[in-house]
Amino acid sequence: MTNDEARxxxxxxxEQAAPRARQGDAAYVRELGARLxxxxxxxxxxxxLYGDAFARVVRTLALTPGRDSLVQLIRLxxxxxxxxxxxxxxxxxxxxxxxxxxxxxxxxxxxxxxxxDRLDQLxxxxxxxxxxxxxxxxxxxxxxxxxxxxxxxxxxxxLPATLRPFETGATFPSRSVDGGSGGGWWGxxxxxxxxxxTPRTTERSPLRNIATTDVHESIxxxxxxxxxxxxxxxxxxxxxxxxxxxxxxxxxxxxxxxxADLGPTARFEIVRRPPADIWRILFGxxxxxxxxxxxxxxxxxxxxxxxxxxxxxxxxxxxxxxxVERLVMESAWFHFQxxxxxxxxxxxxxxxxxxxxxxxxxxxLAATDTD
Numbered sequence: 001m002t003n004d005e006a007r008x009x010x011x012x013x014x015e016q017a018a019p020r021a022r023q024g025d026a027a028y029v030r031e032l033g034a035r036l037x038x039x040x041x042x043x044x045x046x047x048x049l050y051g052d053a054f055a056r057v058v059r060t061l062a063l064t065p066g067r068d069s070l071v072q073l074i075r076l077x078x079x080x081x082x083x084x085x086x087x088x089x090x091x092x093x094x095x096x097x098x099x100x101x102x103x104x105x106x107x108x109x110x111x112x113x114x115x116x117d118r119l120d121q122l123x124x125x126x127x128x129x130x131x132x133x134x135x136x137x138x139x140x141x142x143x144x145x146x147x148x149x150x151x152x153x154x155x156x157x158x159l160p161a162t163l164r165p166f167e168t169g170a171t172f173p174s175r176s177v178d179g180g181s182g183g184g185w186w187g188x189x190x191x192x193x194x195x196x197x198t199p200r201t202t203e204r205s206p207l208r209n210i211a212t213t214d215v216h217e218s219i220x221x222x223x224x225x226x227x228x229x230x231x232x233x234x235x236x237x238x239x240x241x242x243x244x245x246x247x248x249x250x251x252x253x254x255x256x257x258x259x260a261d262l263g264p265t266a267r268f269e270i271v272r273r274p275p276a277d278i279w280r281i282l283f284g285x286x287x288x289x290x291x292x293x294x295x296x297x298x299x300x301x302x303x304x305x306x307x308x309x310x311x312x313x314x315x316x317x318x319x320x321x322x323x324v325e326r327l328v329m330e331s332a333w334f335h336f337q338x339x340x341x342x343x344x345x346x347x348x349x350x351x352x353x354x355x356x357x358x359x360x361x362x363x364x365l366a367a368t369d370t371d
Contacts, residue, residue: 001039055087062096094125095297111142128299166275196249199264205253211235218311222286223367225304227293231367241359244332258342258366270336278333290369312354312363330357344370
């Protein structure tokens, strides 16, 4: 159906549907509806084909190294996007550009502009993508300006404009025009494990989960961004300061579904991790996702990782990035895996526990990539 035919049919509906219905000719009105439904189906298929092809053009230009490809992509996006369609979202485009293009060209062609425009969101995401890949904004004046003029309302403006000490060793997907592959995931080796001796006690801890809705949402931000199959979080207030060495024995006794059916001799592996290791687990989860999703990419993956760290470390509402960083560095962090039924142990399954600096709060995040 051409545009002229569609306009004629729409005009016919507005002019004839109600009068013909009043005259008792409901069959005529139904036929108009059938013609409209056929047109909608054809239009939807056409939109899908155009959208897929446009996304491929964007991906091709973004992943083809070289200044000319970048110039043409920026011109295309200036004129016709970016849009929220799959494959052309600014989060993804920024990640592709950071993977394939030279930082100097990106700084000059995208950031050296005097006014805000429709590429603001792309620039905000790209700044963090480059930062995560080790690019120093100080080496590129346009990037340095981006770090200092980020608008307060912009979703990424809360994040630090420099990488913090624990934000190291990030992994990224390797992509081509036709596809790509994700990065690695962290398992548990036998080295430095703190597994409690078996048989473990079957007595459940009397502690109770005190996580509020807001705290829960903060802790699970990373697996939520990664569209994991299933995840949950719990927070426990301790009656007295707990020595970190006692955490491995306490975790399998906590009233949490992720360890509810864990037998006294079933596999329970736990290791104490530095904050950098926990950051890498959460960032990989948030940015690259699992089998159910493609993740939030680097910039929003970084934001979701900080939210999860803030919730796990017990940062108060409205805490600054500096306060979250302090709590993260002073908390004791643990990574565990086990053979409880809640964990399917088929793809990516693990738990994270954080003991607050004062030893009086224990937060747990568990995630499985099978629902």
